[in-house]
Amino acid sequence: METREPEVIRDKEAMRRWSRGMRSQGKTIGLVPTMGFLHDGHLSLVRQSLTLSDVTVVSIYVNPGQFSPTEDLSTYPSDFSGDLAKLAAVSSSGSVIAVFNPKNLYDYDGGRNKKTISGDGRGGGKVVSCVEEGGLGHETWVRVESLEKGLCGKSRPVFFRGVATIVTKLFNIVEPDVAMFGKKDYQQWRLIKRMVRDLDFGIEIVGSDIAREKDGLAMSSRNVHLSAEDRQRALSISRSLAMAKASAEQGQTSCKELKNMIISELVGAAGRIDYVEIVDQETLQGVEDIKSGVVVCVAAWFGTVRLIDNIEINVTV
Ligand code: AMP
DSSP, X not given: OOXXXXXXXXXXXXXXXXXXXXXXXXXXXXXXXXXXSOOHHHHHHHHHHHHHSSEEEEEEXXXXXXSOTTSSTTTOOOOHHHHHHHHHHHOOTTOEEEEEOOSOTTXXXXXXXXXXXXXXXXXXXXXXXXXXXXXXXXXOOOOOTTTTTXXXXXXXXXXXXXXXXXXXXXXXXXXXXXXXXXXXXXXXXXXXXXXXXXXXXXXXXXXXXXXXOTTSOXXXXXXXXXXXXXXXXXXXXXXXXXXXXXXXHTTOOBHHHHHHHHHHHHHHTTXXXXXXXXXXXXXXXXXXXXXXXXXXXXXXXXXXXXXXXXXXXXXXX
């Protein structure tokens, strides 16, 4: 099969021109936002986008706005040429993929007006993102007020504000018809869907199933930082989620019992738990007894790596 090197676009005006050029030819545009270091999870989103739209834009951009200064922005893995090769392998003859790889989406004036937060560099004790710490005067943020608060939002207070803002920027630059998000980041997917509804973006948001390694580990760019031992221990996440789902399907409706089952597996594997929550699939509010569709969400540290995973349970009682 013929493969095509994706076209790489680094400038946001050029990106917009490319998209508008495609649209003027009557083509529909799919967007797959990523932070690069692509794996099969990302590629499954790209494949789905290729089936849903005429051309696909894969953005590769590690968004400083969603990291706090204490998080792993500087060690986030990257392999740009490897990413291009993987995308070339995915694109079959006739399919068009462009890669949008901007240098800095928060730099509005070439860095001439660099503004930093005074005091300790962290906004005087306020929680800030890397953009505010060494920032360039960005001050407009998109908040999805309830959905951003629970689950990952508790330990990462600027994360979803950064995600919603960068996705808005990408939507405004790429102007896609459809955008793909992985259910691996369940809260992110729900939040973006809500943002699109609330702010009337004319973009369809598609949620894609979690791609897993053969042994069950949810694929993640961060897995590369796991030691062999921690990787083995981290299998307790997917294993305990599957056990909880099986137990719920056999009639266990108590979320306390199900959460305890997961917690004991994770603790038994020396995981440091951030949260284990069972929440309504749409509102992401905690549930005590399973009566309708829920999602079981886990975040836990193995060694220096924070991993997230989840499983939907659709039993009705
Ligand atoms: P990231 O590069 O981690 O920001 O992820 C980019 C997109 O890929 C997001 O929509 C993620 O939810 C999605 N994604 C990441 N890992 C997986 C996976 N294992 N399965 C499905 N989608 C994923």
